[in-house]
Each structure stands twice: as structure tokens, then as C-alpha cells.
Amino acid sequence: MSNFLSQTLFKQDSKEIVAEFSSDAEIVFAHGNSLNILQSCPDGFAKLIITSPPYNIGKEYETQTNLNEYLKEIEPVIEQIVRVLAKDGSLCWQVGNFVEKSEVFPLDIFFYPIFKKLGLKLRNRIIWTFEHGLHCSLRFSGRYETLLWFTKSNDYIFNLDPVRIPSKYPGKTHFKPGPKYGLPSGNPLGKNPSDVWKLMINEWETGLWNIPNVKANHPEKTLHPCQFPIELVERCVLALTNNNDWVLDPFSGVGSAMLASVRLDRKTMGCEQELTYIEEAKRRMNLLFSGHLPYRPLGKPVYQPTGKEKVSQIPQVWLQETVQ
């Protein structure tokens, strides 16, 4: 495991994992179709619903169909999601693009009217940007996805202090004449992280980490083709819920949202149709309990190459071609 990226989490008290929602459960891993599972859950139980739905791009767990069919199929799940969301709750819907014959369809644009029709209010359209990914030749390479943060009403939880990030210039002072002149103008806890988040994604698929002295792979990588980094969920859980609230991921994959929630003392439920992913999620949860879950800590700076790594250097063949 790469020693500058990876960290394991402290041991946590282990909790019982159950397969169905009940109000006295703390961790629910529900195996099956989220539509059926959610239909049996009570109204308004979830304070935060955070998820990355299937994008309909032909990943191993989905059958690709046309965009309208895909949206029609997912709409009843969204109706259930909105029903089980608390009145003062938040929904974080993380998506990228659907691509057909090289034409790009940004999924958030297509989902927005569905949520709006159901009465949700958009608070932020967060840009999650990353430096690596597919290199396109017929258009610019895509380097962000979006996370739509909706609330169900105007009364919602927003805890800014736990997610503040260090200010670039903490020494800045008020410069206008007046009682505050010369005093620090920032907040000692740091600044608002803004709606552009530079968190790690998929660097394990790019080979970036295949460089000398850095052992390959993101510390959290599992068998799932597109899992959330735990730190992305942590920011949302800290800002949008309080201790002991329920956090739901209706497309939970290998349980990253649930790990972040349990780690932060929230109750959590995940729905997942693939048994292999549920099993992997449970394995990760047990690693969390025993203090062995590989984890990239929240806010850890993205690695900057020093220029000495082999992959940072201009290949010799290119240099030779330039000289000739």
C-alpha cells in the first residue's frame, strides 16, 4: 500500500449488520432492487441520501439502453427516494455523462427536471474535478463530474464548520478604516470549500501510481469499477447531517457511503442488486471495525509529482525525435 496516500482508520465499535430496515437497526445492507426495497421503507426516514446511480454506460452491472428508456426506468426509484427523504433532509446525486456515438449527454441536465418536478430545491451543483481519465481524440478530455445537492425544503441542515478547509492566506486582515482595521478577516477554522471539489478519482485506473517508490493503486480500490472515494461522502455527511441521523445510498455498490457514515456515527442503509458488491461492502465494514480499512483521509492534498518520477519525465524517444 502506498505509504504517503494510505492510512487505515481507527478501530470502531463493531455494530450489527442487518438485511432489512427497522427503526432500531444501525447498519442495513439490503440486497435486491432498490425500487422494491425502498417501497417497504417508511416516509421521511433518511436525513441524507447520497448516491451515484448507474450511468447507463455499459458497466459490468448494467445493460445499456437509450437515454429516455434509462430515465424512465430510474424515475420510479427517484420517486421513492424523495418519499423516504426527511422534510429537512438532503439528496446528493452524483453523475457524469452518458455518451452515444461520441455525443455527450450530461446526466445532471436530464435529471434536474425530474427532481424539480418532485419539489426538490437545488442548493449547489458541485463540480468534482480530477486530473486523470480517458484521453479523447474527438473532443476535449472530460475531467469532472457533478454532484447535485438538493434539499426537500428551505429548512435543512448545513454544518459548514466541520468541512472548512485551510485558507490560502490566513494572515489577511481587514484593510478598510474602521473598528476591525488590521484584524484577521478570515475564519480561524478555515474557509468554505466552495462548489468545486478536487478529490481523487480513478487514479488507480490511469497508471499514475505505477511509478517507482509509489506502490500501485489507490488505497481504497476494490473489485467495483466505479466506487466513491470515502472522503467525498464524508464531506457531505459532516455538512448535511448530525450524529445518529440515517444516511441512505440506494445504489450502494461496495458500501463507500455507508463506511463514511458509520465512521462518523451515523446510521446507514445501502441497497445493492449485486451480491458480490454487498459481500465486499460487508468485508470493508468489518475492516473498519477492526481498524484495518485502507483509507485516504479527507482533505489530504492531491499528490504533486516532484518531476523526478519516471512518468514525469519527457520520454527519451520524443527528445531524440526533436533533435533529428
Ligand SMILES: C[S@@+](CC[C@H](N)C(=O)[O-])C[C@H]1O[C@@H](n2cnc3c(N)ncnc32)[C@H](O)[C@@H]1O
Ligand atoms: C455507480 S455504482 C455505485 C458505486 C458506489 N457509490 C460505491 O462506492 O461502491 C452503481 C451501483 O448500483 C447498482 N445498481 C444498479 N441498479 C440497481 C438497482 N435497480 N437496485 C439496486 N442496485 C442497483 C450497481 O450494481 C452498482 O453497484
